[in-house]
Amino acid sequence: MxxxxxxxxxxxxxxxxxxxxxxxKKRDELEAGYENFKIGVLLQEARLQKGLTQEELAEKVGTTxxxxxxIENDIKEVRISTLQKIVELGLGGHLDLxxxx
Amino acid sequence: MxxxxxxxxxxxxxxxxxxxxxxxKKRDELEAGYENFKIGVLLQEARLQKGLTQEELAEKVGTTxxxxxxIENDIKEVRISTLQKIVELGLGGHLDLxxxx
DNA sequence: TCAAAAGTTTCACTTTAGTGAAACTTTTGT
DNA sequence: ACAAAAGTTTCACTAAAGTGAAACTTTTGA
Numbered sequence: 001m002x003x004x005x006x007x008x009x010x011x012x013x014x015x016x017x018x019x020x021x022x023x024x025k026k027r028d029e030l031e032a033g034y035e036n037f038k039i040g041v042l043l044q045e046a047r048l049q050k051g052l053t054q055e056e057l058a059e060k061v062g063t064t065x066x067x068x069x070x071i072e073n074d075i076k077e078v079r080i081s082t083l084q085k086i087v088e089l090g091l092g093g094h095l096d097l098x099x100x101x
Numbered sequence: 102m103x104x105x106x107x108x109x110x111x112x113x114x115x116x117x118x119x120x121x122x123x124x125x126k127k128r129d130e131l132e133a134g135y136e137n138f139k140i141g142v143l144l145q146e147a148r149l150q151k152g153l154t155q156e157e158l159a160e161k162v163g164t165t166x167x168x169x170x171x172i173e174n175d176i177k178e179v180r181i182s183t184l185q186k187i188v189e190l191g192l193g194g195h196l197d198l199x200x201x202x
Numbered sequence: 203t204c205a206a207a208a209g210t211t212t213c214a215c216t217t218t219a220g221t222g223a224a225a226c227t228t229t230t231g232t
Numbered sequence: 233a234c235a236a237a238a239g240t241t242t243c244a245c246t247a248a249a250g251t252g253a254a255a256c257t258t259t260t261g262a
Contacts, residue, residue: 001207004259039181039198046200053208064252069210077180077249079219080140093202097140099147101194102237105229154238165222170240178219180249203262210257217250227240232233 003053039083040072046091047072061090104154140184141173147192148173162191 047057047068054065054072061068071078071086080097087095148158148169155169162169172179172187181198188196 001260004208042198042200046202049202054210055208063250065209066211066253067251069208070250073210077182077219079178079180079249080184081178082250083181087200091200091202093200096197096199096201097143098197099143099188099192099194100197101147101150101192102230105238155240156238164220166239167223167241168221170238171220174240178249180219183220205262206260208257208259210255212255213253215251218247219249220247221245223243225240225242227238229238230236232235 001053003048003051039078043083043086044072046087046093050091052090057086057090061086102154104149104152140179141175144184144187145173147188147194151192153191158187158191162187 047054052060054068058065058068068086071082080095084095087093148155153161154166155173156166159166159169169187171177181196185196188194
């Protein structure tokens with residue numbers, strides 16, 4: 001079957017959903033930590049571009065669909081090696097990482 | 102004082118030091134996992150460019166010099182948020198991350 | 203409308219990054 | 233040569249990522 005037509009929520013929608021409205025303490029505290037969300041969206045975009053379901057991707061990487069789901073949606077941290085594994089083994093792509101001073 | 106004039110070892114030197122000569126089982130098994138090394142080198146280059154000691158960097162980030170040393174040299178994994186913290190708080194730079202399909 | 207496929211959530215467990223103090227080694231500058 | 237600063241290593245602990253099974257919810261396609 002095809003992947004579900006998941007609408008990618010925006011960063012603002014995500015923040016409000018998870019951290020509350022702007023100006024609240026919780027929201028402000030966590031404002032800086034949205035990088036994980038961006039990674040999740042990035043991964044989801046890439047997966048859909050490839051026309052893969054979470055389960056298909058999971059199998060290629062050697063994990064389960066529940067873990068893929070968590071990465072795409074949750075606030076959880078991802079290790080660089082994990083991200084790399086998903087991108088390379090699962091999506092046949094390449095993860096780029098650089099420091100700009 | 103100034104940072105030590107650490108010579109950055111090459112990827113090949115690193116691999117041989119940590120995993121043994123090419124062709125051995127251990128070396129082959131871990132061949133793919135050198136991304137951490139590259140990150141360490143990247144960070145060290147950036148730190149030296151800024152003329153900071155490990156201790157100075159550590160203080161800015163809110164950690165200790167022993168941890169900085171580990172990241173620059175060890176095989177250990179680094180979380181993306183940790184890397185980001187070091188780059189932004191410590192080096193005043195920006196961490197770029199992208200997926201190429 | 204409704205079964206099957208896709209995606210999410212919960213729970214419980216294992217592994218490992220993150221952490222600091224302290225002892226140690228290496229480099230620097232005089 | 234040698235003291236002080238820079239960097240490394242070890243040890244031990246804590247918090248959080250990694251993991252899978254299974255129950256659950258949502259979407260798809262006929």
